[in-house]
Amino acid sequence: MKFKCEKSKLQEAISIAQKAVTGKSSMPILQGLLLIAEQDQITIIGSDIDLSIETKLEAEVIETGKIVVDSKLFGDIIRKLPNSNIEISSIDDNSIKLICEKSNFTLVHMNPDDFPSLPSIDEEMIFSIEQKTLKNMIKSTIFAIAQDESRPILTGVLFEVKDKKVNLVALDGYRLAFRSEPIDNDNSMSAVIPGKTLNEVVKILQDDGVVNITFTSNHILINLEKTKIISRLLEGEFIKYTSIIPEEHNLRVDVKRGELLNCIERASLVGKDGNTSLIKLDIEDDYMVITSNSQLGKVREELNIILQGEKLQIAFNSKYLIDLLKIIEEEEIYMDFSSSVTPCLVKSKENNNYTYLILPVRLLNS
Amino acid sequence: MKFKCEKSKLQEAISIAQKAVTGKSSMPILQGLLLIAEQDQITIIGSDIDLSIETKLEAEVIETGKIVVDSKLFGDIIRKLPNSNIEISSIDDNSIKLICEKSNFTLVHMNPDDFPSLPSIDEEMIFSIEQKTLKNMIKSTIFAIAQDESRPILTGVLFEVKDKKVNLVALDGYRLAFRSEPIDNDNSMSAVIPGKTLNEVVKILQDDGVVNITFTSNHILINLEKTKIISRLLEGEFIKYTSIIPEEHNLRVDVKRGELLNCIERASLVGKDGNTSLIKLDIEDDYMVITSNSQLGKVREELNIILQGEKLQIAFNSKYLIDLLKIIEEEEIYMDFSSSVTPCLVKSKENNNYTYLILPVRLLNS
Numbered sequence: 001m002k003f004k005c006e007k008s009k010l011q012e013a014i015s016i017a018q019k020a021v022t023g024k025s026s027m028p029i030l031q032g033l034l035l036i037a038e039q040d041q042i043t044i045i046g047s048d049i050d051l052s053i054e055t056k057l058e059a060e061v062i063e064t065g066k067i068v069v070d071s072k073l074f075g076d077i078i079r080k081l082p083n084s085n086i087e088i089s090s091i092d093d094n095s096i097k098l099i100c101e102k103s104n105f106t107l108v109h110m111n112p113d114d115f116p117s118l119p120s121i122d123e124e125m126i127f128s129i130e131q132k133t134l135k136n137m138i139k140s141t142i143f144a145i146a147q148d149e150s151r152p153i154l155t156g157v158l159f160e161v162k163d164k165k166v167n168l169v170a171l172d173g174y175r176l177a178f179r180s181e182p183i184d185n186d187n188s189m190s191a192v193i194p195g196k197t198l199n200e201v202v203k204i205l206q207d208d209g210v211v212n213i214t215f216t217s218n219h220i221l222i223n224l225e226k227t228k229i230i231s232r233l234l235e236g237e238f239i240k241y242t243s244i245i246p247e248e249h250n251l252r253v254d255v256k257r258g259e260l261l262n263c264i265e266r267a268s269l270v271g272k273d274g275n276t277s278l279i280k281l282d283i284e285d286d287y288m289v290i291t292s293n294s295q296l297g298k299v300r301e302e303l304n305i306i307l308q309g310e311k312l313q314i315a316f317n318s319k320y321l322i323d324l325l326k327i328i329e330e331e332e333i334y335m336d337f338s339s340s341v342t343p344c345l346v347k348s349k350e351n352n353n354y355t356y357l358i359l360p361v362r363l364l365n366s
Numbered sequence: 367m368k369f370k371c372e373k374s375k376l377q378e379a380i381s382i383a384q385k386a387v388t389g390k391s392s393m394p395i396l397q398g399l400l401l402i403a404e405q406d407q408i409t410i411i412g413s414d415i416d417l418s419i420e421t422k423l424e425a426e427v428i429e430t431g432k433i434v435v436d437s438k439l440f441g442d443i444i445r446k447l448p449n450s451n452i453e454i455s456s457i458d459d460n461s462i463k464l465i466c467e468k469s470n471f472t473l474v475h476m477n478p479d480d481f482p483s484l485p486s487i488d489e490e491m492i493f494s495i496e497q498k499t500l501k502n503m504i505k506s507t508i509f510a511i512a513q514d515e516s517r518p519i520l521t522g523v524l525f526e527v528k529d530k531k532v533n534l535v536a537l538d539g540y541r542l543a544f545r546s547e548p549i550d551n552d553n554s555m556s557a558v559i560p561g562k563t564l565n566e567v568v569k570i571l572q573d574d575g576v577v578n579i580t581f582t583s584n585h586i587l588i589n590l591e592k593t594k595i596i597s598r599l600l601e602g603e604f605i606k607y608t609s610i611i612p613e614e615h616n617l618r619v620d621v622k623r624g625e626l627l628n629c630i631e632r633a634s635l636v637g638k639d640g641n642t643s644l645i646k647l648d649i650e651d652d653y654m655v656i657t658s659n660s661q662l663g664k665v666r667e668e669l670n671i672i673l674q675g676e677k678l679q680i681a682f683n684s685k686y687l688i689d690l691l692k693i694i695e696e697e698e699i700y701m702d703f704s705s706s707v708t709p710c711l712v713k714s715k716e717n718n719n720y721t722y723l724i725l726p727v728r729l730l731n732s
Contacts (some may be wrong), residue, residue, distance in 0.1 A: 073635060073662060096664065103632055107663035247668045266446045266469055269439060296439060297461065297473035 001065025003037045005057060007081050007100065010042075013057040014075045017046035019200040020053040021071040031070035032117045033075075035088075037061045045118065046071060051197050052118050053204075055227040063089070066109035067096060077105060104252045118230055125160055125212045127185045131224070135205040137168045137179045138198050140327050140354060144170040145195040146179035146299070153236040155312060156192040159186070169241050170195075175320045175356040176244060176343075177327075189213050192238050197231035204229065209290055244286075245357060246343060249336035251309025254349070257333045260288075261325040263301035267292040268318035270299045276360055277318040283311055283337075292318070314340045315361045324332035324356045367431025368455035369403045371423060373447050373466065376408075379423040380441045382593055383412035385566040386419040387437040398434035399441075401454075402478075403427045412437060413486065417563050417572075418484050429455070433462060434476035443471060451541040484596055486531045487587045491578045493527055493551045497590070501571040502547045503534045506562050506693050506720060510536040510543035511561040519602040522558040525579075525586070527551070535607050536561075540615040541686045542610060542709075542723040543693075557581050558604050563597035570595065610646035611723060612709060615702035617675025619649060620715070623699045626654075627691040629667035633658040636665040644727055649677055649703075658684070680706045681727045690722045 017033050025031070025048055029235040034045040042059045045052060067090065078086070081100045088098050091106065098105040138157065146154035151173075158169040167180045203224060205211065214221040215233075222229040238250035264279060271292030282289040283305070290301040314337060337344050340363070346356040383399050391414055400411040408425045411418060433456065444452070447466045454464050457472065464471040487583070504523065512520035517539075524535040533546045567588060572575065580587040581599075588595040634643040637658030648655040649671070656667040681705060696714040703710050706729070712722040 042401060070662070076635050080628065080635065082628070102668040103629075104666040105636065106665070107636070108661070262446065262448070263469075266443060269442050269446065270471065270473070295474070296436070297471060299472070300470040301470040302451065 001035075001067060001096075002063040002087070003042060003059045003085045004085055005042060005059035007078060007083055007086050009057045010086060011078050012073075013042070013044045013055045014071075014078055016055045016204055017044040017053050018046055018071050018075055019203060020051045020229075022048045023072070024048070029068060029110055029114045030116075031071055031239035032110050032115065033071045034066065034068050034112055035148070036066040036112075036165050037064050039064070040364050044192045045115070047118070048249060049115055049116060050078045050194065050232045051200065052072065052116075052230045053200070053227065054118065054230075057226070065090060068112050068115050069096070070110075072102045074107070077107075085364060115361050119216075121214060121216055121219055123212075123214055123221065123223070123229065125223075126187050126214055127166060127168065127183050128210050128212050129181065129183060131205045131211050132207045132211050133181055134211055134247060135202050135207075137166075138202050138205075139317060141168045141170040141177040141179050142195055142202075142349040143323050143327060144172055144175050144356075146172035153192055153234050153238055155196075156194045156234040157198055158190060158192050158238045158241070159215075160190040162188045162190075169238070171239060171241060171244070171357075173229055174317070174359050175324070176241060176355075177324070178241065178245070178355040178357075180353050189215055190238070191220060192236075193231060193232040194234055197229070201229055244343070245355060246336070246338060246345060248338065249309070249345065250338050251283065251307060251312055251336070253288065253332060253337070254306040254337045255288070257325055257328055257331050259303050260333075261322065263303050264318050264321050264325070267299050267301050268322065270294060270297050271318065278315055279321070280313065280315045280363070282313050283307060285311070309337075312337055312340060313363070314344070315363050316344075317361055320358045324358065328354075328356070367401075367403045367433060367462075368453070369425045369427045370451055370453045370517060371409060371425035371490060371660040372410060373444065373449055373452050375423045375434045376452060377441075377444050379408070379410050379421045380437075380444055382421045382570055383410040383419050384410035384437050384441055385466040385569060386414055386417045386595075388414045389438070390414070395476055396482075397437055398481065399437045400432065400434050400477050400478055400481045402432040403430050405430070411481070412712070413482055416483060416560065416565065416598045418596045419566070419593065420484065420596075423592070426611040431456060432478040434478050434481050435462070435473060436476075440473070443473075446576075455630055459647055472616050485582075485585050487580060487582055487585055487596065489578075489580055489587065489589070489591075492553050492555060492580055493532060494576050494578050495532065495547065495549060497571045497575050497577050498573045499547055501576055503532075503547060503566050504568050504571075507534045507543040507545050507567075508561055508564055509689050509693060510541050510722075511539055512538035519558055519600050521562075522560045522600040524556060524558050524604045524607070525581075525583050526556040528554045528556075537605060537607060537610070540683070540725050541690070542607060542721075543690070544607065544611065544721040544723075546719050555581055556604070557586060558600040558602070559586055559597060560600055563595070567595055570724070610709070611721060612702070612704060612711060614704065615675075615711065617649065617673060617678055617702070619654065619703070620700045621654070621669070621673075621693055621698050621699060621701065623691055626699075627688065629656050629669050629690070630684050632689050633665045633667050634688065636660060637662050637684065644681055645684045645687075646679065646681045648679050648728070649673060651677070674702075675703075678703055678706060679729070680710070681729050682710075683727055686724045690724065694720075694722070 006188045036043040045054045160167040212223040268277040279292045332349040402409040411420045452466045526533040617665040636645040645658045699717040709723045
């Protein structure tokens with residue numbers, strides 16, 4: 001194997017493929033990156049079995065071949081080299097030479113035959129979407145996935161394609177995040193993508209260009225121009241989320257997102273008892289009172305609202321409200337309530353593409 | 367106690383006094399900040415006994431008094447409040463009320479009588495120096511203090527005043543950092559300040575204004591305009607550093623700092639064996655070859671130098687060279703060597719105020 005390429009392009013490709021290398025695998029080969037030199041291009045693949053990322057860059061390939069290099073060491077070396085041309089060539093069966101200006105490295109490499117092969121996926125595209133849109137959709141739902149593994153299916157995000165829409169849904173038993181976008185496509189399917197995969201996908205997605213998405217029974221293929229991301233799906237049935245989202249309400253509160261967020265953040269400071277901070281909302285005619293207390297002291301916050309319907313007292317874990325109020329971009333939001341023990345629905349007044357739901361905490365006196 | 371003040375001024379003062387609150391003390395009172403309301407001003411004090419910081423802010427004091435509030439909780443609340451006026455008043459013997467616009471807190475406080483009193487220091491100024499100069503002096507020496515506690519005196523920086531100069535010296539047995547600045551003062555003294563103190567002092571020092579420094583037999587007082595920092599000194603004799611700095615050399619190498627740093631950083635990647643990375647320098651007539659190797663591979667870097675004197679082979683722990691090359695600001699530096707087993711001296715060609723020294727590693731074949 002022998003090739004020449006630009007340092008900056010190689011560095012960029014490595015940083016993409018490295019996102020699949022977790023360093024947590026017990027298989028040493030998975031701490032490596034597979035480099036394949038073919039006609040005019042280098043393919044770099046990183047994998048932790050569950051997630052694999054393949055990316056390509058232009059290169060002057062003098063001799064084809066493949067090797068596996070240590071992901072961290074190779075990436076660190078390339079990053080520290082001057083912005084110039086790099087020449088990489090095999091010396092013998094287990095080492096390569098790397099030359100860049102006056103820097104001269106000899107590096108031991110691993111056997112490319114030990115590297116796991118990527119799942120083969122029939123690239124029949126299911127749908128196509130703007131990269132920026134998909135990135136926003138993931139960011140605005142992934143915070144609501146379950147953090148503990150007791151119900152593995154909830155550690156992923158549901159991708160659902162139907163009725164010319166793609167819906168993303170995450171829920172953890174205490175809250176639900178739903179985000180929908182129209183697509184120009186009549187397919188219909190659903191699958192649950194691991195949250196770990198999507199955390200890396202959002203780092204790779206750009207603000208322009210489209211992405212093609214394909215599903216098999218076990219995998220998702222996210223195909224960007226030069227980069228393919230392949231991830232295993234989570235097995236099992238996702239919760240029928242549509243039955244959870246209430247369609248009716250007894251009262252609606254119009255409120256400014258930023259003001260509400262600030263009040264709840266302050267109130268949660270005093271109520272902090274371990275990680276959960278209980279806050280109580282007293283919804284009155286044209287204002288809301290937020291209170292919290294603990295052995296540290298107590299707090300009362302008040303803010304203006306517009307109320308349609310009856311007054312209500314309801315309590316929440318502040319973390320869940322803070323999380324979603326930080327994710328919503330619009331200032332004008334509304335909250336729909338039915339009672340102090342049924343979910344609260346939070347939506348933007350301007351943007352109908354998402355719905356957030358959080359469960360209240362039952363108070364002793366309610 | 368009752369006072370009114372601006373949120374932004376209170377927040378700034380808290381963040382200064384908090385730098386002395388480590389949260390590591392077994393005395394709960396030391397997790398607090400002492401607030402003293404006197405005529406037209408509030409004094410805030412944080413302390414972990416070894417280090418105490420006292421700072422003042424203007425306030426409208428309606429009733430004098432003092433309290434101790436939890437440093438983290440109080441700081442977090444003030445930070446999250448809107449930029450407005452804050453009113454704080456005692457309700458009873460163990461709680462205060464805090465009002466800011468529509469936010470209303472009741473907070474439990476601790477007994478101010480339990481808060482340790484500051485060491486009394488006779489403010490006879492020893493020397494005065496620009497804040498910016500002192501900040502630079504500390505930053506350019508503190509990296510060389512000993513990290514382990516086996517010789518406690520080396521975990522501090524020597525402050526030495528003599529011959530109308532102030533010298534700062536740090537050394538850890540492998541390297542030495544010396545920095546000197548002229549002062550307009552005939553006093554003479556020396557003391558060793560804990561590194562932990564100086565790490566906080568650099569965060570408080572500004573880019574303009576002066577600072578007055580006083581020493582007692584046990585303490586240093588660093589007096590900024592509104593803020594006083596009092597720290598215990600380290601006990602014991604500092605090493606006679608002047609006898610370590612060689613006055614003669616057999617060869618001098620002129621080299622560009624940035625180029626040398628890049629070569630050594632790259633070479634250290636391959637040589638990495640735990641935390642220490644051995645690199646070898648071959649100093650030739652007009653170039654230097656840097657090599658390193660491990661079971662991962664090997665590296666050869668070459669860079670241009672100007673040599674006065676004999677050729678030399680010498681080896682170093684790369685970390686020590688990298689640390690000092692990152693601290694030096696000037697590009698034109700020189701390195702003086704006597705042999706492969708004696709210290710190397712590194713200095714700027716333009717700026718004579720500092721001297722760095724590092725010990726070589728003895729090679730098996732030398």
